[in-house]
Amino acid sequence: MSYLRFDKTLMTNLEESLPKEILRTNRSGAYHCTTIVDCNTRKYHGLLVIPVPEIDDENHVLLSSLDETVVQHGAEFNLGLHKYQGNNYSPRGHKYIREFECEKVPTTWYRVGGVVLKKEKLFVHHENRILIRYTLVEAHSATTLRLRPFLAFRSVRQYTHENAQASRDYQEVDNGIKTCMYAGYPELFMQLNKKNEFHFQPDWYRGIEYPKEQERGYDFNEDLYVPGYFEVDIKKGESVVFSGGVSEASTRTLKKTFEEEMEERTPRDNFQHCLINAAHQFLNKQNEESYILAGYPWFKCRARDMFIALPGLTLAIDEVAKFESVMETARKAIHDFINDEPNDLKIYEMEHPDVLLWAVWCIQQYAKMVSRDKCREKYGQLLEEIMEYLRRENHPNLFLHSNGLLYANGTEKAITWMNSTVNGHPVIPRTGYIVEINALWYNALCFVGELVGETGNNNLAETLQTLAEQTGKSFIDTFLNEYGYLLDYVDGNMMDWSVRPNMIFTVAFDYSPLDARQKKGVLDVVTKELLTPKGLRSLSPKSGGYNPNYVGPQMQRDYAYHQGTAWPWLAGFYFEAYLRIYKMSALGFIERQLIGYEDEMVSHCIGSIPELFDGNPPFKGRGAVSFAMNVAEILRVLYLLSKYNY
Structure with missing residues (x-):
């Protein structure tokens, strides 16, 4: 049994799970930080938070979060979680979590009917790149994985709100896209290790709240920009790796990079x-x-x-x-x-x-x-x-x-x-x-x-x-x-x-x-x-x-x-x-x-x-x-x- 392990009972109880946070860093100033149910509760939380020395000496949230949706027989099961006004949590994906452990890397198991999906996250050392590996452990029919990125492109000390200045432009790159919301920021490359479809469906998700900031007496809500979503077919036993970084990744080596980086981690077993x-x-x-x-x-x-x-x-x-x-x-x-x-x-x-x-x-x-x-x-x-x-x-x-x-x-x-x-x-x-x-x-x-x-x-x-x-x-x-x-x-x-x-x-x-x-x-x-x-x-x-x-x-x-x-x-x-x-x-x-x-x-x-x-x-x-x-x-x-x- 893992030293840092939390079962379904704790994970589905937000009162218990939301105060627990995870932190991963790249040893060069960038980090990924959120709660163990992947619901951001601070303005400092994000999947890819990096220094941008060309702008200032603060860290900046580029990729705030990534919502996963499992699609089977046309039915959609969204695994994401965000807090909105009035203590409303949506889409309440935490109810599908079966287990979370963090011995080497943060690992979440989801169960949706007959589907068991395993998600593992790591930060590449000395590189501004987050990798997420999805493994379809169990499935009885054809399964599609949909990934919806939430973008911020702002300092950790500020918020972003819906505005006309944010660029919606994007360009296709190998197995993904690159985009940049504002001048002065680096481009964000989002890629997968296998062929997929990107559906351009730009929208702002408004009124996302951060309760930790509210607790501390600060402003606590922002709007996040979603450019669209990636769709990729995934077979039972198959792993798909998502990369979010400020340079283009070699998609053919993403699996190998993930495995090599895993080996370097100190096991957190005591x-x-x-x-x-x-x-x-x-x-x-x-x-x-x-x-x-x-x-x-x-x-x-x-x-x-x-x-x-x-x-x-x-x-x-x-x-x-x-x-x-x-x-x-x-x-x-x-x-x-x-x-x-x-x-x-x-x-x-x-x-x-x-x-x-x-x-x-x-x-x-x-x-x-x-x-x-x-x-x-x-x-x-x-x-x-x-x-x-x-x-x-x-x-x-x-x-x-x-x-x-x-x-x-x-x-x-x-x-x-x-x-x-x-x-x-x-x-x-x-x-x-x-x-x-x-x-x-x-x-x-x-x-x-x-x-x-x-x-x-x-x-x-x-x-x-x-x-x-x-x-x-x-x-x-x-x-x-x-x-x-x-x-x-x-x-x-x-x-x-x-x-x-x-x-x-x-x-x-x-x-x-x-x-x-x-x-x-x-x-x-x-x-x-x-x-x-x-x-x-x-x-x-x-x-x-x-x-x-x-x-x-x-x-x-x-x-x-x-x-x-x-x-x-x-x-x-x-x-x-x-x-x-x-x-x-x-x-x-x-x-x-x-x-x-x-x-x-x-x-x-x-x-x-x-x-x-x-x-x-x-x-x-x-x-x-x-x-x-x-x-x-x-x-x-x-x-x-x-x-x-x-």
């Missing part, structure tokens, strides 16, 4: 394999550059997320070459940033004050998980440049004070991972001495100090180690309070006493200014007030302003974003801290905690972990359907556990 499969989806190779996307369906490559996620997404699953490839692109971005040089790399938010420190932490994981010698050889100079840049106060918003601590101004602009803003101002104006920035700083001073000492650069090593001693003492004096936990940030006489998860890094990092008793005190407070089955809360329920439910319109969600919601990636550092304190006796506890994340494999975006969760029961998943840091940190925890169990 928890860890699901996460590995999800990890691959965040990789984004553009020409010679490699990036990590922060999440799907709307995130780009954010520098902080990339450095935090990279070890878990690559090193923890023994994919060292991928780490090195992404880090090579990141190295160029760091070099250009610290030398104030322009670049055209697609890495955003490099200027945030904690980003270079997370880059050091990221490289530190390479030293631990691959080789310290190799780390010195590949990244030693980069580490020295980063530390000198910070030590000499060249960063526009990081100031090294005489007490050895780093000071950053966060009153006007959100500068840490807690980055929600309302009306242009941070919801949480973390400013001054920020706890995780200085934990990262102390860790970086110690790590790089030791590493450069091994290369014989004793002057720099001594300078960094002396500074680390000063920083460590000031850290304790500044952040450790009489209740045994760490203040979140301190700016002169202003101290934030809120119990927040940012203190956990000080316990998790290899180098910490805290002694064993102090570490345990911090861990105890985090366990008692912040731990949930889905991650660490961003604020304790006992602290003022606790707002655990990420629901409602944008502003309401922005106020809740870091005020009590739970974040799985933080649990990765929590579990690492727990292992540091309790060693072997921590294993059972952590394994039990991981059950909360394994449950997510069949919820929300199946096989992955969403961006965040409500901080109160039932801890409902919210935000982006698949989030890189969350997947990465759970994979890194599984790696840490494997080292203990080895």
